[in-house]
Amino acid sequence: MASRRSLHGAHPSTEVLTRGFDPRLSVGSARPAVFRSSTYVFSSPEAAERAFALLTGRAELEPGEQPDLIYSRFNHPNAEILEDQIVPLEEGAAWAIAFNSGMAAIMTTLLALLKPGDALVYTIPLYGGTQHLVHELLEPLNIRCIPVIAGHSAEIDEAIRSTPGLKAVFIETPANPTMVMTDIKRAALTAALLDPKPAVIVDNTFLGPAFQHPLTLGADLVVYSATKYLGGFSDLLAGVVLGVDSAPDKPIRSRRGLFGNILQPDECWILDGRLPTVSLRMNRQSKNAQRIAEGLVKRPEIRHIYYPTLFDDPEQIRIRLSQCDYPGAMIALDLHGGKPAAFEFLRSIRLAHNAVSLGGMETLVCHPATTTHAGCSEEERRIAGITDGLVRVSAGVEDWRDLLRDFEQALDRVSEFLASQAQTSR
DSSP: OOOOOOTTTOOOHHHHHHTTTOOOTTTTTOOOOOOOSOOOOOOHHHHHHHHHHHHHHHHHOOEEEEEOOOBBBTTOOHHHHHHHHGGGSSSTTTTEEEESHHHHHHHHHHHHHHHHHOOEEEESSHHHHHHIIIIIIIITTTTTEEEEEOOHHHHHHHHHHHHHTTTEEEEESOOTOOOOOEEEEEEHHHHHTTOOOEEEEEEEETTTTTTBGGGGGOSSSEEETTTTTTTTOOOOOEEEEEEETTTTHHHHHHHHHHHHHHHHHHHHHHHHHHHGHHHHHHHHHHHHHHHHHHHHHHOOOOOEEEEEEGEEEEEHHHHHHBSSSSSOOOEEEEEEHHHHHHHHHHHHHHSSEOOOOSSSSEEEEGGGGGTTTTTTTTHHHHHHOOOOOOOEEEEOOOOHHHHHHHHHHHHHHHHHHHHHHHHOOO
């Protein structure tokens, strides 16, 4: 059902609408239909034999070959179309694999690359679910997991060089939720000096694919929670892995077939329809976030604002300018008064919603220490800079002036709350 119909040299915004789908194979439909079949009829016994030989790795795909589909746990037309059409959005990508959540994409990728006795170097802070994966799955499997603080380039270099059996480096940049950036190119160059070379994997959910392009900086794989900006409407769960070298493609697909965590046809169809507007949405959200962050920077209730255009560390500024096109839509506000002040802020917002997740059309605000990163130890949160007063904001597409007013009135309530607390304590 998929077909590489494309004009050579076309721009990504064109290819995402024209690549990977041939209306002639879908009864002339201008856009892909939804194929909900669980199993597929083979064109011949020989075709069935060939399809299974390819699936099990006993044969290699010939150039231009389109093998028969087998079963939707392994692949289906909507996954093929989505995977083909998402590739041009990620600069440098040659292939993509779709999953039923971002965590499924991360877990499957790491388990395809790592085995007991191997080692993983990873940056912290991480999304709480990824941190759980490290502690509750990888470490019990006797995979050594070495954390390094995000943005500490020299320490990351040393960890890569000195870790025996290193098979993968996992970088989340910007870090969730503190926005600390890690130098992808430097880490990739350090990893390239090793033999065998470990795979450099970047969680690009916060800034990709519009504003940060890890594969062009030397990363081997990019992972996404496609639930976020790629999906964009807070109405589906999905994950994607994209890569340059074909070597990891087969083992990751094999694990996906084994685990059965492929993205289902309906969700593939929905997500595919969102791809042409990713850059449009992300540009609006980034502009909103920048105006809001810079509008709040002098508020006395805020101890510190974490936002890329407000970085004051020279190295963080250098990394941002060298690897990011725009600052993105994520903000973190560290409020004076700790958890009580943060909760008062969340109680007082009127337009934004107190909810986890990010990247949707609506503005979402949450308290990481008690939600997304609640499973991290107190020491892990301290090292990562996730304080009790930290509030994470995912800016949506509403009018930025209305959002700014909403946050200002919520901060006014925080100010009144802190004043009353101070008065009570006297």
